[in-house]
Amino acid sequence: MPSGRVHNLINIAAYSVLAAGALYATRQDLLVVTPAQALNFTLAYAAGTFLLSPDLDLAEGKVDSKRHWGVLGVLWVPYGMLFSHRGWSHSWVIGPLTRLLYVALIAALIVGLVRFIAPDLQMPTIPQPIAWKVVLPLLIGYYLSQWLHLIADGVRPDHGLRKSYRKVRGR
Numbered sequence: 001m002p003s004g005r006v007h008n009l010i011n012i013a014a015y016s017v018l019a020a021g022a023l024y025a026t027r028q029d030l031l032v033v034t035p036a037q038a039l040n041f042t043l044a045y046a047a048g049t050f051l052l053s054p055d056l057d058l059a060e061g062k063v064d065s066k067r068h069w070g071v072l073g074v075l076w077v078p079y080g081m082l083f084s085h086r087g088w089s090h091s092w093v094i095g096p097l098t099r100l101l102y103v104a105l106i107a108a109l110i111v112g113l114v115r116f117i118a119p120d121l122q123m124p125t126i127p128q129p130i131a132w133k134v135v136l137p138l139l140i141g142y143y144l145s146q147w148l149h150l151i152a153d154g155v156r157p158d159h160g161l162r163k164s165y166r167k168v169r170g171r
């Protein structure tokens, strides 16, 4: 299994190739990407690589992606205890989703706490309705960063599913 540092290097290298390709494709009018979409993709890709890596399932111990959170890294300890290493956290569709939901849950808890302590404080709101042309680059950037990690780990796209099938079929 590659270390956190190796995973980061693989993702950075892949990003460079992808960015060069995207730049070339837009110059040739094969692809239309607005600067805002490129930025959203990049931010989500970086977050997926450095802050939301599948190896947070080891957050009960020492892991690179937990260290990037600084003191907030301790927030990931329950996630690390909840998910076994390379289990559901390392599945292709559900795995990345578990970390997004986990962040959403913590954010909701913090917002709830702040509202309770300071009811008059203005909180930032999510703009409605959420536009696909904003969300899609975020999702693609995030999922791509996760899938590169899983490919480097040698995890196949049907990881997790195979186990459930076996359970369903009683094997």
Ligand SMILES: [Zn+2]
Pocket (backbone or CB within 6 Å): 054, 055, 090, 149, 153
């Ligand atoms: Zn991993």
